[in-house]
Amino acid sequence: QRRGIPEAIFAEGKSAAQVVALAETALETTGRALLTRVDDEQATALRTALADSNPEAAIERRHSTVRVLAPTYDPPELDATVGIVTGGTVDEPVADEAEVVCLDAGATVDRVDDIGVASLARTLDQVDRFRGADVLIVAAGREGALPTVVAGLVDTPVIAVPVDSGYGYGGNGDAALAGMLQSCTVLSVVNIDAGFVAGAQAVLISRAIDRARS
Amino acid sequence: QRRGIPEAIFAEGKSAAQVVALAETALETTGRALLTRVDDEQATALRTALADSNPEAAIERRHSTVRVLAPTYDPPELDATVGIVTGGTVDEPVADEAEVVCLDAGATVDRVDDIGVASLARTLDQVDRFRGADVLIVAAGREGALPTVVAGLVDTPVIAVPVDSGYGYGGNGDAALAGMLQSCTVLSVVNIDAGFVAGAQAVLISRAIDRARS
Amino acid sequence: QRRGIPEAIFAEGKSAAQVVALAETALETTGRALLTRVDDEQATALRTALADSNPEAAIERRHSTVRVLAPTYDPPELDATVGIVTGGTVDEPVADEAEVVCLDAGATVDRVDDIGVASLARTLDQVDRFRGADVLIVAAGREGALPTVVAGLVDTPVIAVPVDSGYGYGGNGDAALAGMLQSCTVLSVVNIDAGFVAGAQAVLISRAIDRARS
Amino acid sequence: QRRGIPEAIFAEGKSAAQVVALAETALETTGRALLTRVDDEQATALRTALADSNPEAAIERRHSTVRVLAPTYDPPELDATVGIVTGGTVDEPVADEAEVVCLDAGATVDRVDDIGVASLARTLDQVDRFRGADVLIVAAGREGALPTVVAGLVDTPVIAVPVDSGYGYGGNGDAALAGMLQSCTVLSVVNIDAGFVAGAQAVLISRAIDRARS
Amino acid sequence: QRRGIPEAIFAEGKSAAQVVALAETALETTGRALLTRVDDEQATALRTALADSNPEAAIERRHSTVRVLAPTYDPPELDATVGIVTGGTVDEPVADEAEVVCLDAGATVDRVDDIGVASLARTLDQVDRFRGADVLIVAAGREGALPTVVAGLVDTPVIAVPVDSGYGYGGNGDAALAGMLQSCTVLSVVNIDAGFVAGAQAVLISRAIDRARS
Amino acid sequence: QRRGIPEAIFAEGKSAAQVVALAETALETTGRALLTRVDDEQATALRTALADSNPEAAIERRHSTVRVLAPTYDPPELDATVGIVTGGTVDEPVADEAEVVCLDAGATVDRVDDIGVASLARTLDQVDRFRGADVLIVAAGREGALPTVVAGLVDTPVIAVPVDSGYGYGGNGDAALAGMLQSCTVLSVVNIDAGFVAGAQAVLISRAIDRARS
Amino acid sequence: QRRGIPEAIFAEGKSAAQVVALAETALETTGRALLTRVDDEQATALRTALADSNPEAAIERRHSTVRVLAPTYDPPELDATVGIVTGGTVDEPVADEAEVVCLDAGATVDRVDDIGVASLARTLDQVDRFRGADVLIVAAGREGALPTVVAGLVDTPVIAVPVDSGYGYGGNGDAALAGMLQSCTVLSVVNIDAGFVAGAQAVLISRAIDRARS
Amino acid sequence: QRRGIPEAIFAEGKSAAQVVALAETALETTGRALLTRVDDEQATALRTALADSNPEAAIERRHSTVRVLAPTYDPPELDATVGIVTGGTVDEPVADEAEVVCLDAGATVDRVDDIGVASLARTLDQVDRFRGADVLIVAAGREGALPTVVAGLVDTPVIAVPVDSGYGYGGNGDAALAGMLQSCTVLSVVNIDAGFVAGAQAVLISRAIDRARS
């Protein structure tokens, strides 16, 4: 664990066999494995292989993020809450990546989905809940306005994650990235779809807060 | 007047002498002159020349937009209200361009400035006022989220105008343009800083409504 | 129905099962379902599922746009005509998206296809017909000159839709988008292939005209 | 004269003294000098210097293009007509560059200005005149639709020149270049503002026609 | 036949059935059909369909370009030679598109392949041959230097065609397009892979020469 | 003070008179004024005006950032240390912007300049010092590798600031921005030259830590 | 062998049959064949064909690079060492391309993998080894900082190879290319994934050194 | 001197006073100063200051590159020849930067100017001379084809330098950079106008050759 960040396996572009091998090694050496960008074929291969090699391991999958825990694994504890907010359905796999990283580090996660700015009333309903978090991750695609609106309402540090969605000019997360970098409120930003990085940065901030608490 | 759109003189890149000559010709042939992208030198030259050639003409200037009216000019009437909304100070010259075009066509203009999404409370305070307009022009720079938020709150057609502001990635109006084209509410868009086009399109819609009214 | 805009299901990137579930829910709760970007597999799954669950529902498909109406559905009425114009065959699916949105809102649609500027005589033949509409949607790909030419000939507000076509520099709708934003006539623009947005904006303008009429 | 193309001095970025020296050398060695992208300071320096060194030379200036002819210069003859067409005032300096190159090679030039597609009636009025040329150069800025429209009306080869104009997305000639490369009629294209190249290519085609005539 | 340019069917993105139907209609009404961007499946479908419907038609295929001639077809004649030059193997399908258009218009074609500038000796060997053509089409990918080098050696007008090849920065024909637009010799350019446009422009120039000859 | 972020005046693009007026208002209403992107002319005007209107105010200037404090101003206190690191001289004005924001909020700042990765020994010498901070801001231009290297060495959250420097491809901060978003260590990023945003985000994180401490 | 660079077959975009034919010709005429960008299908076809036609040929494959040697082939000798360094697993196929070119020319290769800057300690461990090479090739993806760090530590000429990896802004090797061109140490650069070019350039430098040695 | 590369002062963006101070310090501590991107004002200030402080120092200026040598300075020796080639006048200041770096390191420089590919005969005349160099630097703007042509004719390693020239699409050195990265011969490349980097890389290669010679 470099810098105390959960080591993850980036499955995209790897063969199912490579992914299985890397996961089994991680499981054996650290008691857990965290995998991002896992497709269906890789997930099935992993399930099949682990049924054989580690039948007692617990496998959690959220969209393309997978975590495997050995029965003996002793999870870390972290006294901090990360709020995770999404604008719409398409943002959820990216938010899941962030959420699993935070949970893996022992943080409490408070997740609020589908409150994009096109339905502002739903956004405003959640303001008090946002204020309860120590750090906020806000993922949004298309025009990516949600982090700006949320950050204008709270004192909490906001990490904005642009999500690959939309079509035409500014599609594939570009408008969202540009809008977050141009935000007229205070945000810091990670790359398009970089849920893992947002989660890991939230963990680093949470650890600093946890250290200050104790 | 092609298509009933106020004929305007685009002053940028022209010499002061050319601008004066074009304005005087417009004044003589149509009783009015509308000029956009006028700089200080051109404006001064115009004032000086008109003091001599048309001492009774009324000169109105808002930032870089100038309108000159002969005393005999009989303005058109248009039974429609155009709402014009800006996010911040930097958007005002662009909104002025749109406003003068609408006024020149005889429309009523209801203008609301400086209610960018970073101060959402101010935005929300104006919702009822927005609803009173027949068509809305919303100008915003930086991340350009304001038209999306406004359009999510009203039934009125919204014309979004990205404004050249901000710096770095997505600066000079690019993030705003991309965000408006990606908007998760319904908008139509004009080019960066194209206040004139937004105003003229609002006039065309207003005329259609005016015809329906009478 | 947010802002009175027909709620649509964006099928692209969803599984056939998700699309079916969303459509069935929409049908049950609102009496109709409108789907855009539906591919053959999704359309077949929908037809099969509805044959079972809603055998009396009427299914209309135009290219990738699908509308399903319950027998009891009472369609809205709207006293306004939207003209929809395309340059060539490749623009038709995008225009269909716009057309279905307008029809769904109760507007009258007058559609003219395949009159791109390379055969200018055909374009000019339609001028009187364009003038009969309350609002015009003009879809064109490649160099996207058609909306500029049409808007130069009529007083009607024009919404321009750039279409993803062409190859090489400026391909995939980029030249068309840029040309429409640079148009030397008055247009407002939606994103590349955003037939849905153009249709919905035409509906908002039509409703304003309809309100003025009554 | 490489490839029989008029050798020209590209003045942009050179000092007035360098420009004068290059022009005087050209005049002495070839009896003429052709200069493009000449600014006011360079032009004045040239006039002053030539008044002294070559008082009998004839100096022609059109916007930023300058040609100097010694009294003894024996101009070439070319039996071909180049039509040169512009959309608006901003295109004229670029068309001038092309025109001077053609005239310098001895071609007949038929020039038609200010017939952009926003006033289509004016464009259509000129169709017969276009048909009289052996080759056409069409310069247009903004959305650059004019070459497409002209090429759709005639059998003559058309060389399209995008002109640096417009602002915002697609500004500075980019939309025009992209639109001309995407044209749904048949065109070949030169770079933005490359009036010199368009003129020289028209000369090469004219020479081929002239050779065929004789 | 608009502007005397061979009407061609652009097969890309159409179903095999659509392509067959369009080709059969062209064959019946004009005695020939010209198809570009035909893939293997479309070509096979065409062959099968024509074996049945037009068993005596002659089918010529060069890479993705297909021409079908009815036995009764009376080809046009054109007294001009188009030289077609390629840099490497990857440029050949694009050059084929141009060649078939020229042949279809009755021009003589002189084709020289695989003389890219990396083997300059081969390029220089062909100079005299280039000089025999009335107009030259030069297709090149990667850095696209071949048209510049060829145009520096001859007096013939050169139409440059950038070809989609290469990888990384400037790949997919972008470096070639940019280099041709920046060429320090005189060229006009068509879009990336636009062999059809280059061929059609060469035909328009050839016709002007042919008219001058007769 | 929205969200507890120091309210700052963005001087760029404003007249000296506007800047003076805004600063005097801030000083009178809040006891301090913070100005960014102040040029020499604006700074001189400010000094002159304040000498008259607020002779006892303290004026601090670091490059283009200026802070003015009324003698009665009671600064906030914040129990947290922000480390600020730069790669080279060109990064200093941007880092100054961040530093003044942090100081203004009451944080302790530990600043280390000129340790770019080209002299890795100097970078490594500072590792222990970096570890003492609660949050790190790392500003770097050109290839922007410094934040990646620093973040690989410590557990502290790192906010990376790309700086507008370099020339050619990737110049003006683009390579640095892209490299920071692609970093193989964990970073969050602000826009090019956005020292203010980096400082304000560091303040929000510091406040969370400060709250946890107390 | 043009310029003494190993002639290679670029397999991408060629059919398996074409690749086999080119390889067999190369083998027969030069005693060896070098193929880059070979996919699994092409590699299998090659193996099958050679088993028949050249059963004694030795086939070496590293990722997508394949070399075939006839038993009689007499390899060149080159007294120089090329160091090849990679940041991570994803860089290996690109480095393999470079390595095979160097080995094919007879150079000694010293390869060090997986020492990206996120684990700087591993990088620093290898410094003495880097210093032993005559020329260094450093391949890195994502932010591409490794060549900058390595070049800051040694006197050897470094050829930097950006690798297509990463996602979002700056993905696909763009951030790495830009960062290497902006490097604050001295590097020369080849295109994204151009392992072949880097290897060949290292061979040219090695030959110059070898000539100087003898 | 890091890595044995001549330490240079990058004058662009520094005040004349800063440049003078840095140059005087370099002169005092190392006996020489090398400055790049020096403008007229900075050069005059330097001359004036040195006349006073170091009246015996020798000042060499080539365009924007300046070298100052103390009378006692003992220059290094390097047994290697760097060939430096330019396409046209506009490339000379960039080549000068490279040349001064090479001379400063003690290398022999063989410089050939103005042999761009538009006049191929001039290029071919120099081939034997190119072959005499140990390493070649080739600078070219516009389409940047010269390094490709030169590298196709010799065995020497070529470092290509794209030069900021041209206008329109691909202007400012972009077409040249892209073309060099796509070159179908073997090259390594530095950034646009990076004459200093090209010179320094040539020095590193020359030193390796010099070490091998001795």
Ligand SMILES: Nc1ncnc2c1ncn2[C@@H]1O[C@H](COP(=O)(O)O)[C@@H](O)[C@H]1O
């Ligand atoms: N989704 C992700 N986005 C960015 N980085 C990731 C992601 N998942 C894993 N990583 C990082 O990538 C490294 C693993 O890459 P690899 O060796 O290719 O599996 C880990 O050390 C993580 O820091």
Ligand SMILES: Nc1ncnc2c1ncn2[C@@H]1O[C@H](COP(=O)(O)O)[C@@H](O)[C@H]1O
């Ligand atoms: N073709 C389309 N283009 C843009 N927006 C669309 C399109 N179709 C549906 N929408 C919008 O997308 C929303 C549905 O997205 P989803 O929840 O992903 O199905 C609807 O509320 C529509 O406003």
Ligand SMILES: Nc1ncnc2c1ncn2[C@@H]1O[C@H](COP(=O)(O)O)[C@@H](O)[C@H]1O
């Ligand atoms: N406006 C222009 N655009 C493109 N090329 C030009 C232009 N004017 C002159 N040239 C070319 O540039 C060369 C002169 O460049 P220079 O040596 O810099 O004066 C001439 O041989 C012409 O081919």
Ligand SMILES: Nc1ncnc2c1ncn2[C@@H]1O[C@H](COP(=O)(O)O)[C@@H](O)[C@H]1O
């Ligand atoms: N991976 C590669 N990247 C760049 N150039 C290559 C590569 N592999 C081979 N080449 C070059 O491409 C030429 C062969 O291309 P082709 O004729 O398409 O097989 C060879 O002469 C090499 O110079």
Ligand SMILES: [Mg+2]
């Ligand atoms: Mg959203």
Ligand SMILES: [Mg+2]
């Ligand atoms: Mg705003």
Ligand SMILES: [Mg+2]
């Ligand atoms: Mg069209």
Ligand SMILES: [Mg+2]
């Ligand atoms: Mg025009």
Ligand SMILES: [Mg+2]
């Ligand atoms: Mg080539």
Ligand SMILES: [Mg+2]
């Ligand atoms: Mg740095």
Ligand SMILES: [Mg+2]
């Ligand atoms: Mg790396």
Ligand SMILES: [Mg+2]
């Ligand atoms: Mg050149």
